[in-house]
Amino acid sequence: MVIEKHGLKPKVKSFMSNDNNQDSEITITAMNLLKNYPLCDRCLGRQFAKLGIGYSNADRGKSIKMVLLMDIHEKIRNETIEKEKVDDILINMGPISYNFYRSLFGKEPTYKNCYLCGDILDKFINDASEKILNKMKQDNIKKFLIGVKVNQNIISKEENLKSTFKISYGESIKNELKREIGKRIQQLNQESKADFYSPEAIYEVSFPYLDLREQIVSLLVYGKYKKIKRGISIIGPRSKNSILEDVIKSFNAEEVVVHVPDRDESEFRTLGKGSSIIFEIKRSKKETIDISMIEGHSSIINVNKIERKRGQLNSLFNKNYPKIYRVLILCEDKIEDESIEKLNNTNNISIQQKINRRDIKGVVREIKCYKITNNIIECLISLDQKLYIKEFINGNKTSPNISSILEKSCDVIDADLLSFD
Numbered sequence: 169m170v171i172e173k174h175g176l177k178p179k180v181k182s183f184m185s186n187d188n189n190q191d192s193e194i195t196i197t198a199m200n201l202l203k204n205y206p207l208c209d210r211c212l213g214r215q216f217a218k219l220g221i222g223y224s225n226a227d228r229g230k231s232i233k234m235v236l237l238m239d240i241h242e243k244i245r246n247e248t249i250e251k252e253k254v255d256d257i258l259i260n261m262g263p264i265s266y267n268f269y270r271s272l273f274g275k276e277p278t279y280k281n282c283y284l285c286g287d288i289l290d291k292f293i294n295d296a297s298e299k300i301l302n303k304m305k306q307d308n309i310k311k312f313l314i315g316v317k318v319n320q321n322i323i324s325k326e327e328n329l330k331s332t333f334k335i336s337y338g339e340s341i342k343n344e345l346k347r348e349i350g351k352r353i354q355q356l357n358q359e360s361k362a363d364f365y366s367p368e369a370i371y372e373v374s375f376p377y378l379d380l381r382e383q384i385v386s387l388l389v390y391g392k393y394k395k396i397k398r399g400i401s402i403i404g405p406r407s408k409n410s411i412l413e414d415v416i417k418s419f420n421a422e423e424v425v426v427h428v429p430d431r432d433e434s435e436f437r438t439l440g441k442g443s444s445i446i447f448e449i450k451r452s453k454k455e456t457i458d459i460s461m462i463e464g465h466s467s468i469i470n471v472n473k474i475e476r477k478r479g480q481l482n483s484l485f486n487k488n489y490p491k492i493y494r495v496l497i498l499c500e501d502k503i504e505d506e507s508i509e510k511l512n513n514t515n516n517i518s519i520q521q522k523i524n525r526r527d528i529k530g531v532v533r534e535i536k537c538y539k540i541t542n543n544i545i546e547c548l549i550s551l552d553q554k555l556y557i558k559e560f561i562n563g564n565k566t567s568p569n570i571s572s573i574l575e576k577s578c579d580v581i582d583a584d585l586l587s588f589d
């Protein structure tokens with residue numbers, strides 16, 4: 169019986185050789201582990217998880233224990249080892265060795281809990297899977313992802329074990345739990361599917377004290393919107409019969425956040441091809457849209473894509489295209505024709521704005537204005553998407569601006585977003 173590791177020896181030879189060093193690396197390492205610690209099938213098997221494909225760690229652990237048991241039996245029969253030397257190994261193997269133990273020592277073995285998991289892994293995998301599945305059914309979730317948080321004490325124990333016994337083919341308890349719970353859920357319910365790339369929900373379980381956190385991934389609905397009436401706001405406030413209220417109802421969601429590339433001014437219309445809009449539907453219980461719920465708003469909202477997506481939304485809007493506004497501008501006193509001429513000759517000027525503590529730099533490409541009355545002008549203004557039109561007119565934290573070019577205090581009466589190109 170070799171308890172210590174062999175010296176260097178060509179691996180194939182020692183595996184095939186028929187001398188005293190016939191034990192493989194697997195049996196030597198497993199024997200050393202069990203000499204020191206009681207381990208359940210899963211926790212022993214996990215130390216060799218990368219060997220053999222298509223088996224569970226429980227299969228691996230059980231197989232290794234059976235081989236070790238036969239090996240020990242052979243050595244006892246050949247009298248190459250004394251039974252006292254294997255007492256602790258047999259106890260640490262657990263119930264699989266008990267018949268042999270009784271016949272060898274003529275007494276009852278004392279049971280010891282698994283050093284790593286305390287013998288709760290199988291039950292934990294079952295309980296966690298059932299708990300998650302219940303939650304999935306409740307919330308109508310089919311595609312899921314499992315996250316596992318393992319108690320630090322257990323992680324340290326396992327890491328120490330790995331370094332002490334130079335284990336190089338093992339996997340972590342966290343990995344095993346993630347995989348096994350995912351597998352079990354799919355066994356229990358054929359409709360459930362583990363999905364790493366676009367899960368509908370992420371379930372994080374803590375081990376060993378089973379605590380479950382569910383995070384339902386937001387549903388993103390991409391669309392275009394036109395606003396043909398002034399005095400309404402697309403993004404709120406929430407009121408009865410508002411678009412938001414109907415989208416929330418339609419998706420059976422808890423909350424809907426609306427993202428639009430521009431500030432949603434209620435006195436502005438959005439015409440032309442319309443503007444992009446993304447509804448971020450939080451904790452939605454449904455994935456299919458009940459279009460009749462928002463049909464009443466179809467003249468202003470046109471939904472074209474539904475997608476579950478994780479991550480930041482910021483990058484979804486292209487901030488570089490120019491937009492064209494029609495703006496009606498009122499100034500405090502008479503606007504001279506030369507001033508309008510000056511505006512109309514303003515091409516490609518660099519603008520700096522400081523809005524919501526952000527420094528924004530962009531270009532106003534072109535301005536074309538004509539006079540309506542002495543102190544009202546109507547202008548078409550083409551500017552970078554990131555610039556704010558209202559501030560460009562009234563001059564608030566913007567330089568230069570229409571008021572500064574005209575040398576008068578001016579402001580917006582109303583405006584229409586006409587086009588993005």
Ligand SMILES: [Zn+2]
Pocket residue numbers: 207208209210211212282283284285286287288289
């Ligand atoms: Zn265990």
